[in-house]
Each structure stands twice: as C-alpha cells, then as structure tokens.
Amino acid sequence: MRLPGDRLVLDQVNLTLHSGEAMLLTGPNGAGKSTLLRTLAGLRSPTRGHVERNAPIAWLGHQDALKPALSLSHNLALSAQLSSVPLARVLQALDLAHLADVPARLLSSGQKRRAAFARIMLSDAKIWLLDEPSVGLDQASIARLGAIMAEHRKQGGALVATTHVPLPLPEAQTHQLPVIAEDTTLLDAFDEDFPE
Numbered sequence: 392m393r394l395p396g397d398r399l400v401l402d403q404v405n406l407t408l409h410s411g412e413a414m415l416l417t418g419p420n421g422a423g424k425s426t427l428l429r430t431l432a433g434l435r436s437p438t439r440g441h442v443e444r445n446a447p448i449a450w451l452g453h454q455d456a457l458k459p460a461l462s463l464s465h466n467l468a469l470s471a472q473l474s475s476v477p478l479a480r481v482l483q484a485l486d487l488a489h490l491a492d493v494p495a496r497l498l499s500s501g502q503k504r505r506a507a508f509a510r511i512m513l514s515d516a517k518i519w520l521l522d523e524p525s526v527g528l529d530q531a532s533i534a535r536l537g538a539i540m541a542e543h544r545k546q547g548g549a550l551v552a553t554t555h556v557p558l559p560l561p562e563a564q565t566h567q568l569p570v571i572a573e574d575t576t577l578l579d580a581f582d583e584d585f586p587e
C-alpha cells in the first residue's frame with residue numbers, strides 16, 4: 392500500500408479470516424495497523440492486490456461518534472431500530488444500562504468507548520473491524536469486551552482488531568506489522584494532501 396508522498400506502509404500482506412476466527416494486528420506506532428484495517432473495511436483501496444469480503448462489516452474507528460447533547464440511548468436509537476438485537480441487552484452486556492438517559496457529553500472516555508462498541512453489537516454484521524477497541528477501558532470492561540467478542544465468534548462471526556495491549560481473544564491469530572517508511576516522507580505526503 393502506497394500513501395500520498397509515495398509512502399510505502401504495507402507490503403506483501405496476505406491475510407485470511409474465517410467464520411469464528413479472530414485476528415490481532417500489532418506493531419509499533421506508524422506501522423500501518425489502522426491503514427490495513429481501513430483497507431479491509433473498504434475505506435481505502437490497496438495500491439496493488441485486493442480484499443475479498445463475503446459478509447457485512449461493522450467498523451469501530453478511533454472516534455466514538457456520539458452527539459454530546461443527546462442521551463446515550465438517543466445516540467444509539469437509529470442503530471437499535473435497524474438491529475435484531477434488543478438495545479437493553481446490548482446496554483446490559485456493556486454495563487451501560489444505568490447511563491441510558493445521560494447526555495453523551497457527561498460520559499467518561501471509557502464509557503464513550505463502550506457506547507461506540509454498542510453500535511458494533513447492534514450492527515448485525517458478521518465481520519467486526521476494531522481499531523484499538525480497548526483504549527480507555529478498565530480491566531473489568533476489557534474482560535466484558537472479551538466475553539462479547541467470544542460470543543460473537545461462537546455465533547459464527549469474525550473479527551480483526553488492532554491493539555497495543557493484550558486482548559482477551561483466545562486462539563486469535565496475530566499479525567505483526569513492521570515499520571517500513573521513514574517518517575521524513577510525511578512532509579511529501581503533507582504537500583500532496585494540502586497543495587498550495
């Protein structure tokens with residue numbers, strides 16, 4: 392994968408994920424974990440090669456995408472309306488039920504992260520693509536996330552997660568990405584993204 396500035400971040404990546412499986416993308420800052428995940432999601436096209444997806448995907452990015460003035464349950468209302476999973480069950484699984492009527496602006500960062508994860512659970516998608524899902528979560532919440540991800544796999548789902556910390560994902564494949572590009576090429580990328 393080449394980014395603006397002719398920056399090579401991913402080279403010779405070959406991954407396969409089956410139903411029930413999980414994959415962790417690891418590597419240092421800047422190695423290309425998010426870029427690979429965005430490519431898997433179809434948010435970016437690979438310079439060479441291709442991605443085959445044969446099931447719907449749900450995407451958890453770095454932004455929690457909550458409207459500050461709306462309550463947690465209002466923020467999730469549209470996803471809940473389209474979902475086959477009851478919102479109450481999702482809120483309970485994420486220990487968010489007691490916060491349903493609280494405006495999102497009053498939630499802590501870990502609570503916001505769990506709220507963003509609620510959308511994933513409500514998506515009905517078979518493939519979950521999770522960019523650093525545990526950021527801001529305490530140990531109990533990470534364990535809860537582990538149980539939710541295990542249940543998703545048990546139901547035939549699959550997931551790919553980027554992470555800098557160990558996640559409770561038994562029998563997950565780990566794909567470690569190396570840093571390929573020098574950071575100095577970023578300046579060229581900047582010029583290309585924002586021409587004068």
Ligand SMILES: Nc1ncnc2c1ncn2[C@@H]1O[C@H](COP(=O)(O)OP(=O)(O)OP(=O)(O)O)[C@@H](O)[C@H]1O
Nearest residue numbers: 394395398400419420421422423424425426427580
């Ligand atoms: N649109 C872009 N244009 C140019 N370079 C980019 C662009 N997006 C990302 N990069 C560069 O590509 C490299 C990989 O970025 P990416 O965000 O995928 O890394 P990462 O492994 O997820 O890092 P982190 O662990 O810090 O989240 C970085 O050096 C980044 O600066």
